Amino acid sequence: MEILKRNNVRVLGSGSQTMVFAHGFGCDQNMWRFIVPEFQDHYKIILFDYVGAGHSDLSAYNSKRYSTLRGYAKDVIEILDELQLKKSIFIGHSVSAMIGTLAAIERPDLFSYMIFIGPSARYLNDGEYIGGFEISDLEGIMNTMDNNYLGWAETMAPAIMGNSDRPQLGEELTNSFCATNPTIAKEFAKVTFFSDNREDLIKLKVPTLSLQCKDDVIAPMEVGHYIDSQIPDHTLEVLEATGHCPHLSAPEEVVKVIKNYLKIKAT
Amino acid sequence: MKDGFHYISETQYQLLEDAEELYNNAPVGYLSFLPDGTIIRINKRLLSWLDLRIEEVLNRLKFSDLFTIGGKIYYQNHVFPLLMMQGFVNEVNFELSCRDKSIKPVLVNALTIKDKFDHPLNFRATITDISDRKKYENQLLYEKKKAETERQRFKLITDLLPELVVTTDHKGSLHFANIKALKYFGTYEANSIYDFFNFVFPAHRFLLLLNWKRSLSRIVPLEKEVRLLNAIGKYEWYLVKAIPYKEEESGDSRWLWVGISISNQKHLVSKMDEFLSIASHELKSPLTTTKAYLQLLLRNYSDHTIRKYVNKTNKQVEKLEILIKDLLDVSKIQADQMQFRFEMASVNGLLIDTIEALKTFSETHKIELKTLKEDVVVSMDRMRMEQVIINLVNNGIKYSPDSSKISVAIEKHAHYVVISVSDYGIGIPSSEVNLLFERFYRVTNALHVSGLGMGLYISQQIVHKHGGEIKVVSEVGKGSTFSIYLPVHS
Numbered sequence: 001m002e003i004l005k006r007n008n009v010r011v012l013g014s015g016s017q018t019m020v021f022a023h024g025f026g027c028d029q030n031m032w033r034f035i036v037p038e039f040q041d042h043y044k045i046i047l048f049d050y051v052g053a054g055h056s057d058l059s060a061y062n063s064k065r066y067s068t069l070r071g072y073a074k075d076v077i078e079i080l081d082e083l084q085l086k087k088s089i090f091i092g093h094s095v096s097a098m099i100g101t102l103a104a105i106e107r108p109d110l111f112s113y114m115i116f117i118g119p120s121a122r123y124l125n126d127g128e129y130i131g132g133f134e135i136s137d138l139e140g141i142m143n144t145m146d147n148n149y150l151g152w153a154e155t156m157a158p159a160i161m162g163n164s165d166r167p168q169l170g171e172e173l174t175n176s177f178c179a180t181n182p183t184i185a186k187e188f189a190k191v192t193f194f195s196d197n198r199e200d201l202i203k204l205k206v207p208t209l210s211l212q213c214k215d216d217v218i219a220p221m222e223v224g225h226y227i228d229s230q231i232p233d234h235t236l237e238v239l240e241a242t243g244h245c246p247h248l249s250a251p252e253e254v255v256k257v258i259k260n261y262l263k264i265k266a267t
Numbered sequence: 268m269k270d271g272f273h274y275i276s277e278t279q280y281q282l283l284e285d286a287e288e289l290y291n292n293a294p295v296g297y298l299s300f301l302p303d304g305t306i307i308r309i310n311k312r313l314l315s316w317l318d319l320r321i322e323e324v325l326n327r328l329k330f331s332d333l334f335t336i337g338g339k340i341y342y343q344n345h346v347f348p349l350l351m352m353q354g355f356v357n358e359v360n361f362e363l364s365c366r367d368k369s370i371k372p373v374l375v376n377a378l379t380i381k382d383k384f385d386h387p388l389n390f391r392a393t394i395t396d397i398s399d400r401k402k403y404e405n406q407l408l409y410e411k412k413k414a415e416t417e418r419q420r421f422k423l424i425t426d427l428l429p430e431l432v433v434t435t436d437h438k439g440s441l442h443f444a445n446i447k448a449l450k451y452f453g454t455y456e457a458n459s460i461y462d463f464f465n466f467v468f469p470a471h472r473f474l475l476l477l478n479w480k481r482s483l484s485r486i487v488p489l490e491k492e493v494r495l496l497n498a499i500g501k502y503e504w505y506l507v508k509a510i511p512y513k514e515e516e517s518g519d520s521r522w523l524w525v526g527i528s529i530s531n532q533k534h535l536v537s538k539m540d541e542f543l544s545i546a547s548h549e550l551k552s553p554l555t556t557t558k559a560y561l562q563l564l565l566r567n568y569s570d571h572t573i574r575k576y577v578n579k580t581n582k583q584v585e586k587l588e589i590l591i592k593d594l595l596d597v598s599k600i601q602a603d604q605m606q607f608r609f610e611m612a613s614v615n616g617l618l619i620d621t622i623e624a625l626k627t628f629s630e631t632h633k634i635e636l637k638t639l640k641e642d643v644v645v646s647m648d649r650m651r652m653e654q655v656i657i658n659l660v661n662n663g664i665k666y667s668p669d670s671s672k673i674s675v676a677i678e679k680h681a682h683y684v685v686i687s688v689s690d691y692g693i694g695i696p697s698s699e700v701n702l703l704f705e706r707f708y709r710v711t712n713a714l715h716v717s718g719l720g721m722g723l724y725i726s727q728q729i730v731h732k733h734g735g736e737i738k739v740v741s742e743v744g745k746g747s748t749f750s751i752y753l754p755v756h757s
Contacts, residue, residue, distance in 0.1 A: 026344050030352065094344070137336045144337030147360035147372075148345070215304070217331065217339045242303040244343035248351040249302055 003082045007048040007075055008055040011083070013040030017112070018085050020046040022076065024094030024118070025192045026185065028054025031093065034251035038259075046088070048079055052184035061184055069095070069195050073102035080110045087112040089262070090206075093247065094118050094218065097210070098197040105203045113265065114208040115258055118244050119227055120219040122196045129198070130222040138193055145189060201230035209235045209261045211254060215242040235261060296373070296394035302387045304329030313394060318366035330392070335362045335370060346377070350390055354379045363394075372401040431495075431505070431526035436519060437483070439463040448526070453498025463524070468494035468502050475507070483511055483520075495526060504533040540601040547594035554591060558584055593721040597706060600728045607648040607732055614677055614684055614753075615642040617649060621656045622675060629673075632664050637676040643684055645753050651729045658722040659688040659749050665716050667692025667746060679755075683735075687750040694743040703739060712743070 003009070010029065013019075019039055021032045029047040036045055049056040050072055065071040076099060080088060090111050092100040097119030104111045122131045124138075133141075208231050212224030221238070228236040237257045241250035290297055296313030300306045306328050314321060317333065331342040338361040349356045355378045363371040377392040425432045425445035432445040444457035454460060467475050471493040482489040489509040494502035505526040514521050561584065564577045599605040615638045622636045656675075663673045670691040678685040695703065695710055702708050704727040707720040723737075730737050734754045741747035 024344070027348055031348055033352065133336070140335050140337030141340050142337070144335070144341040144360065144362070148341065215329070217336075217343050243347055245348050245351070248348050 003078050006051060006057045006060045007079055008057075009079055009083075010047045011044065012036065012047070013043055013045040015041075015043040017042075018044040018046060018088040020048075020076070020080065020085075020088045020090050022090065022092040022096035022100060023049070023053065024092075024096055025188055027093075030054070031245070031248060032091075035091075035247050035255060038251075038255040043089070046079070046083065046085070048075075050075060050188075052188060058184070063187060066184075066187065067191060069099050069191060069197070070102055072099045072191075073106065076100065076103040077107050077110065080107075086110055089113045089115065091115045091258070092117070092119075094120075094244065095192045095195070098195060098200070101197060101200050101204050104206045105200060108205055111206045113262065114204070114206050115261070116208065116210040116227075117247055117254065118213060118216055118219040119210050120223045121198045121201055121227055121230070122223075123193045123218070124196075126196075129226065130220065132218065132220045132223065133193070141189065141193065142186070145186060198226075198230070201227060202232065204231050205233070207233040207235075207265060209237060209258070211246060211257060212236060212238045213241050213243055213246050214238070216244045218244045237261070294396075296396075297392070298330070298394070299389050299391050300330040301389050304331055306330060307389065316363060316365065316371055316396065330390070333361075333363055335364045338362055338364075346375075350377060350379045351387065354381070360397075361394075372397050429528075431524070433457065433463065433524045433526075435463050435522045435524065437522070442521065451495070451497050451526075466496045468496070479509065482509070486511055492529060504529045540598055543594060544598035544602065547591055547598055550587075550591050551595070554584065554587055558588075590719060593719065593725060596725045597721050600725065605728070605732070607651060609646050609648055611644050612647050612649045612652075613642050613644050614686070615639055617647070617652055618656065618675060618677060618686065621653050622660070625657060625660050629664060632667070632671050632673050634660060634673045634675060637674070639677045639679055639684075641679070643679055643755055645684065645733075645755055647733055647753070648729075652733070655726040655729050655751065656686070656688070658726050659751075662722060662749075663688055663690030663692070663747070665718070666690060666710075666713055670746070681755075683752050683754050685750050685752055687748050689746060689748040691746040694745055695739065695741040695747055696743055697741075700739055700741060704737070 008029070013036075021029065021036065023029055023031050028049045032047060036047070039045060051066065052058065052061045062071075065074070076090075080086075086109055088111055090100045090104065090113070092114070094117070097114075097116035098121060100111075100114055100116070104114055120131065122129065123133050124131045124135055125133065210224060210227055210231075212219070212221060214221070224236055224238070228234050239246050239250065239253055239257065241253055243249055247254045291311040293310070293312060296316060297308075297310040298306055298313055299308040305326060306324050307326065309321065309324050314324065317324075319328075331339045334342065341359075341361070346356050346359055355376070357376050359375045359377075361373050361375050363373050365371060374395045374397050375392055376395075377390050379390055380388045382388050422445070426447070428445060428447065431448040431451055432443075433441055433448050434443040435441050439462045441457040441460040441463060444452070444454075444460075449455065449457065452460060452466060460466075464472055464476060471491075475489075475491050475493050478489050478491050489507070491507050493505060493507050495505045495507075496502055506529045507524060507526050509522050509524045511520055511522055513519070558581075561577055561581050565574060568574065568577075596605065618636055618638060622634050626634055660673055660675065667673075667690040672691060674687075674689045676687050676689075678687070693713060696712060699708075699710055703710070704723050705720075706724045708724075709718065709720045727737050730751055730753070736752045738750045738752065739747060740750070
C-alpha cells in the first residue's frame with residue numbers, strides 16, 4: 001500500500017495482460033493521456049509517477065537512492081511486485097527506457113515486452129559514440145532549468161525579495177502540469193544526463209521495440225541505431241513524428257506502431 | 268483594394284494595415300509554428316533580434332532552432348508537452364541564439380491553436396526581450412552576495428571579540444547579537460529579545476534609560492556601568508557603551524551596544540574597599556591609645572624637654588589621625604554609609620569660622636576671604652562642608668610652595684552660591700584635571716607633595732551629597748581655582 005501511494009499508482013482498464021507506462025524526465029503519468037484510451041479496453045493499465053514527480057510522495061524522496069537510475073528501476077520492480085504482476089508490457093518514455101532496461105535485467109520475469117519511446121543509452125558523446133551532447137552543453141541545460149524550473153520564481157524571487165515564506169508565488173509561475181519539486185527535478189536531470197547504460201543493453205533479454213523520432217534533440221537517430229545494434233531482440237521503428245514526445249504530438253502513429261508490434265510478436 | 272478585403276470598409280482596412288504594422292514593429296517578437304516546429308510566420312522585430320532574413324527562416328527553421336542547446340531540450344522535454352496538454356505556456360525563460368553567436372534572454376508565451384477535433388493546428392508565440400531584467404537580476408544577485416560576504420565578515424569579527432555586541436532599535440528590541448551575547452543572554456536568535464533593558468539590573472535600568480535618552484537627544488555615545496542578567500539568572504557587571512546610528516536603507520535609528528565585562532575589576536575594588544574599612548578601623552584604635560598616653564605624659568611631667576617632644580609627637584599623631592579619618596571616610600563613602608546632618612546654615616558664617624581657624628595654623632600663606640555683602644543660608648552639613656573647605660585650602664597651600672597667598676571668595680547667583688578657593692602655585696596639567704577627583708589619584712607634576720590622594724575624592728562626594736558640584740580651572744605655573752557650587756533653595 002505504501003508503495004502504491006508513494007508512486008501515485010493508478011490501475012485502469014481490463015485484460016489479462018498488463019501494460020505499465022513509465023513517464024520520462026520532467027513530467028508525470030499525465031503524458032500518457034492520449035495513448036492509454038487506445039489500450040485500456042484490452043489491457044490492464046498501470047500508471048505511476050516516479051518519486052519526486054507528479055503526485056508522488058515527495059517525502060519518500062531520498063537523494064542517495066535516486067542518485068542513479070537503479071533507484072528508479074527499484075521503484076518499477078517494487079510496484080510490479082506489490083501488484084503481483086508478471087509478464088507485463090513495459091512502455092517507457094525517454095530516460096524510462098533505461099530504467100526499464102535495468103529493471104528487466106534484474107527481474108526478467110516481470111516483463112514480456114519492452115517498448116521504448118525516444119530511448120538513449122547515453123546522452124553524452126563519447127569517442128565514436130554519438131549521444132547528441134557535449135559535456136559543455138549540460139551547463140546550458142542546467143541553466144535553462146535554473147531559469148525556469150528553478151527560475152525566477154523558485155530561486156531568484158526569494159533570493160532577492162526575501163519572500164521564501166510565500167512559496168505559492170513559485171507555484172504560480174512554474175509552468176508545469178507535472179510540477180516537480182525543483183531540487184528533485186535538477187537532481188533527476190543530472191542522473192539522466194550523466195547516465196551511461198551502453199553496457200546494459202546487451203544484457204536485456206526481453207524482446208524490445210524502440211520508437212525513434214526524426215528531429216529528436218534529446219535522442220538523435222544515431223542513438224536509435226546504436227540501441228538497435230546492441231539489444232539482442234530489438235526492433236527499431238522510425239516514426240514520421242518529430243521531436244521527443246511523439247506520444248503527445250502523434251499519438252495515432254505511436255499507437256499504431258505499438259499495436260502492430262504486439263500483433264506480430266503474438267503470432 | 269486587395270483581394271479578400273473588398274467586403275470591408277475603407278476604415279476597417281486602414282485598421283488592418285495598422286495591425287500589420289503593429290505585428291511587425293511592436294517591441295516584442297511574434298511567430299507562429301506548426302506542431303513539428305516549422306516556423307510559418309515571424310515578425311520583423313524578432314528577425315532583427317536574430318539578425319536573420321525572413322527567407323532564411325520561413326519553412327526552413329524550427330522553433331527550437333532559435334534557442335541555445337539548453338532551450339532546445341527544454342522545449343522538447345518540457346514546453347512542447349505543456350503546449351499539447353495544457354494548450355499554453357507563460358513566461359518560459361529561453362535564450363535566443365542570434366546569428367553573431369550572441370545570446371539574448373527572452374520570455375516566451377505560447378498558445379496552441381486547435382481545430383474543431385481538438386487537434387493542434389499551430390502554435391503562436393510572443394517573445395519578450397528581458398536582457399535588461401537579466402542584467403539587473405544578475406547585478407542584484409551580485410550585490411546581494413557581496414552584502415552577504417560583508418555580513419559574514421562582520422559576524423566573524425564580532426564573534427571573535429570578547430565583548431558582548433548587539434544592535435537594537437530605538438525601543439531596545441534586538442536585531443543582531445554576536446555569539447558571545449547570544450550565549451550570555453541564553454538565546455539562539457537575537458530577534459527573540461524584544462527589550463534589551465529587561466536584562467539590566469532593575470536598580471540600574473532607570474539610570475541607563477535616562478542616559479540613553481540623553482545620548483539619543485544629543486547623538487553622543489553612552490557609557491555606563493551596569494549589571495546584566497546572564498543565561499543562568501545571575502547579574503554580572505558590565506561597562507556598557509552604546510552609539511546611535513542611522514540605518515542607511517530604512518533610515519531607522521539603531522543602536523550599537525558593546526558590553527565589556529568588568530566583573531573582575533568590580534571584585535577587586537570591593538576587596539580593596541573591604542581592606543580599607545578593616546585597615547582604617549584597625550589603625551584607629553592603637554592611635555587613640557597612643558593619644559591617651561601622650562595626654563598622661565603631659566599631665567604628669569612638667570619637664571620642658573619632655574613636653575617639647577610630647578607636643579611634637581602629638582602633632583605627628585594628629586597628622587596620622589587625619590589620614591586615618593580620611594581613609595575611614597573613603598571606605599564609608601564606598602559603602603554609602605557616610606552620615607550627614609543637614610541644617611540651614613549661613614555661608615558667610617561657615618567661611619569666616621573655617622578660615623579663622625585655618626589662619627592660626629598657616630605659617631607660610633596668608634588666606635584672604637571675601638565674604639558676601641548679603642549673606643545666604645543653605646542646607647548643609649556644616650562639619651562636612653568645613654572639611655571640604657579645609658581640604659581645598661590645605662591643598663592650595665601644599666601645591667603653591669613658592670607663593671604666599673590663598674584667596675577664598677563667595678559669589679551669589681539666583682539659584683546657587685559659588686565658594687572658590689584659589690592658589691597661585693604649580694597648577695594642574697589639563698590632561699589630569701578630569702582625573703583629580705578619582706580615589707587615590709595623585710597629580711604627576713607634584714608627586715613629591717605628601718598625601719594619599721583622598722581629599723578631593725572625599726570633598727567631591729560630600730559636595731555631591733549636597734546636590735552640588737566642584738569644578739576646577741587651572742593653568743600650569745599660574746595656579747588653580749576650585750569652585751564649590753551649592754544649590755540655594757528659596
